[in-house]
Structure formats: C-alpha cells, structure tokens
Amino acid sequence: MTKILPREKNPFKAKTISSLLIKFSAPAVAGMFANALYNIISRIYVGQDVGANGLAGITILFPLGLVYMGFSALIGVGSNALFSIRLGEKRPEEARRILGNGFVMLTLVAVTLTVAGYLFLDPILAFLGADDVVLPYAHAYASVVLPGYCLFGIGAGMNNFIRSAGHPKTAMATQFIGAAINLALGPIFIFTLGWGIKGAAAATVCGQVISFAWVMFFFRGKASLYRLQTKYFRLKKYIVLGCMAIGFSQFAFQMASSALNIILNHSLLKYGGNLAISAMGVAISVNTIVIMPLIGLSQGAQPLIGYNYGAKKYATAIQTLKMAIRWGFCLTTFGFLLTEIFAPAVASVFNAQDTELVNLSARVIRILNILLPIVPLQVLATSFFQAINNPLKAAFLSLSRQVLLVIPLVLILPLFWGLTGVFLAPVFADGISTLLAVHMLKRFFDKHGQNFFFSKKHSPLKS
DSSP: OOOSOSSSSOTTOOSOHHHHHHHHHHHHHHHHHHHHHHHHHHHHHHHHHTOHHHHHHHHHHHHHHHHHHHHHHHHHHHHHHHHHHHHHTTOHHHHHHHHHHHHHHHHHHHHHHHHHHHHTHHHHHHHHTOOTTTHHHHHHHHHHHHHHHHHHHHHHHHHHHHHHTTOHHHHHHHHHHHHHHHHHHHHIIIIISOOTHHHHHHHHHHHHHHHHHHHHHHHHSSSOSSOOOGGGOSOOHHHHHHHHHHHHHHHHHHHHHHHHHHHHHHHHHHHHHHHHHHHHHHHHHHHHHHHHHHHHHHHHHHHHHHHHHHTTOHHHHHHHHHHHHHHHHHHHHHHHHHHHHHHHHHHHTTOTTOHHHHHHHHHHHHHHTTTGGGHHHHHHHHHHHHHTTOHHHHHHHHHHHIIIIIHHHHHHTHHHHTHHHHHHHHHHHHHHHHHHHHHHHHHHHHHTTOOSSSOOOOOOOOO
16 A cells, blocks of 8 residues: 555554644744744844834735735635645555646746736735825835745645644744744844844845745755655646636635735725734734634645545544534633733734824734634635535635625724724624534535534535
C-alpha cells in the first residue's frame, strides 16, 4: 500500500479525535495568531511613530489585503479540500496534480493583482476611502507593501497543503517566521532608520519574502512526499473548476469583507472623520488577534473532516466538528473577557499620548466583541460544509453575514444612531448569522441521526 508520508504511515490516524484535532489545530492556532501579528505590529509601530493619520492610512488599505486573501482562499482553500479528500481516497497521484495546479493558479492571480495595484494605485486608494489628508500615508505604505501582499497570497494558499499533507508544525513555522521578521525589523526601519510608515511596509515585505521562501523550500525539498513538480503545473479544467467551487465560499466571504470595509471606511469618514477610521483600525487589529485562534482551529479541523469524509467515515467527520465547536467556544469566550475588561489598556498600546484615540478605540473594541463567544458556530459551520464538498451551503453562510446583513446595516443603522450605528452593524449581523448557522447545522444533524452538541452517538451518514 502506498504510504501517505515517509515518516509516518498515516498522519490522519490516532487513538482519539481529540488527539488528532490537537495535532492539526494547535499549530494552526499558533500560526494564525502569529499571522495576525502582521496587522497589529505594523499598526502599533505606525501609531507610535506617525500617529492617528498613519493608522488611518493602513486601515484604508485593509480591504485591498482582503482581496488578496480572497483569491488565495478561492484557490488555496478549495484545492486543499480536494487534496485532503484525495488523500482519504488513497489517490496520491491526483493529490500531487492538485498541488501543482494550485500553485500555478495562486501565482497567476497574485502577480496579476499586484501589477493592477501599481497601475491604478491612487484611484484604488481613493475608492477605498482615503481623503486628501490620509492619501499620502496610504500611498506611501501601499507602494512598498504590494509585493508582500503578492507573496502572502501565494504562500498562504500553499501553506494549507503543508498542513493537510501531515506537517502542521511546519505550517505553523511558516507563519511564525514571517511575524518574527516583521517584529524584529519594524523598529529598526521605522525608528532607527527613520523610514516611518514606509519602514512598517518594508518590514512586512521582508517577513513575507522569508515565509514564501520557507514554503517553497519545503515543497522542493525532501521533507515532503508531495513536492512541486513541473509535470503537474499544466492546468486541468476539472481541477480548476473543482477548486473554485469549493473555495468560492471563502472567496466570497473575503470579497464581501473587502466591500464591507470599503463601505465602512466611507461611513466612518462621514460620521466620525479620520479619527473614527483610526479607532476602527485599532479595533480590527485587536479583533483579528482574538478571532485568529478560532480560524486556526477551523483550518486544523478541515483536513480531518475532509479526510474522513473522503474515507467514508462520516460519523467521525461530524464528531470532529462537534469537538471543534466546543473548543471554539472556550477560545472566543476567553478572548471576549480579555477585550471587555482590558480594552483601554490594549488601545493605549497603539498611541498612549492620544487620549481621544484611546477612548474611542476602547469603545469600539468592546462593541465589536459583544457576541464573540457565539461566533464559532458560524465559522466552523462554514468550514464543515467546505470540507464535505458542499460549497453552496458554505457560500451562503459566508455571504449571509457580509452581504445580506452587515452591508445593509452599515448603511441603515447610522441613520438612527450616527457613528454608534456604524459600530453596532457587525454585532447585529453576528447574532443573526449565528442563528442561521445553528439552523443549518441542526437540520443536517437531524437528517443524519446526530444530536447537536455533546452526544457521541455514531450513526451512518446518509448520502
């Protein structure tokens, strides 16, 4: 029988579901936490050196980063799900073909986005919400950071394959390396060399270059049985379409998030000025830190669910989801308590001298995280439907919050509550979309004879 990996017979087999979930999710959680540092480190340094306008400049650029993440997810998440299923089906040759096609697609898309970004940079920044005050800061940051976005788009997509091939610790190292480089070089470029906001961008790019090199070295080296080989680079229509079908929900989510953030930037500018944009940038950075462990948990659970689904171990796939949901509640409840209790102290890290910025940022942090403990239901439900190759349900869950709920609420609530209405829109959307996720999961579980949360009942999943 063909071995899945040279070092262990099958990385998806263990004594218990919990041990597998720990094996795959713990490195992913740590890696996503490190990845979140890319946002927060740059903003802390810029906030301390440049001030509120610099923070606003970086915040304005956030939707562009989401576009890169969206296309990376469209290809990376989709191809990774197919990759995991093929491993479960004991079809390693087809898995290698999916890996090669995924790399080519990720590269083509990332390079195209970067070239377009440079050609139309100022119009893009104005569209994102930069006014005459913030535009110079946003332009200075974007002109340097775009190559980093390009490499991030490729590297993040390929890093999913490292995890799914049975090397979660290596995938974690990819993200830690980039964050460490950014953390180390940021103060040197910004303060010592006096590069200001361009120094923050340069540090980010350096981190992304090293992370990308690490990923490429892994797939060209002897550590992995699944290597990048040019014979698998020729795109196959059925792989391209299959990857995009599965990854579409994450792509739609990120693109909707980008659209939401553009509308949000314009609403914040209208009702609160650039200070409100800066405060939202601080709050988003903090929110990213507390939510990324949950995203890491979902990334760790997805290949397990996909593998077991491909191997027709359907009850095990469902039990993995249940356990991930319970663990997700613990992670987000802890994050909720930290943000609600220590919001002013956290906000002051970005610029303790600007009391107006600190006070408004602390207020936004507390509002955005009110419903944080229940968010795992929506995130993990989306990941589950992706993993079992049900992209329509996954896409519907992703879009329900961003398009059907948050965008209309951002436009409507400020008419009644002004700036507070802008801050409350994501909270209302979280509540409604979580109820929708509960409804969809409950229907799925009822159909296949499974209780919702704590039951360990194993019954065959109907096709």
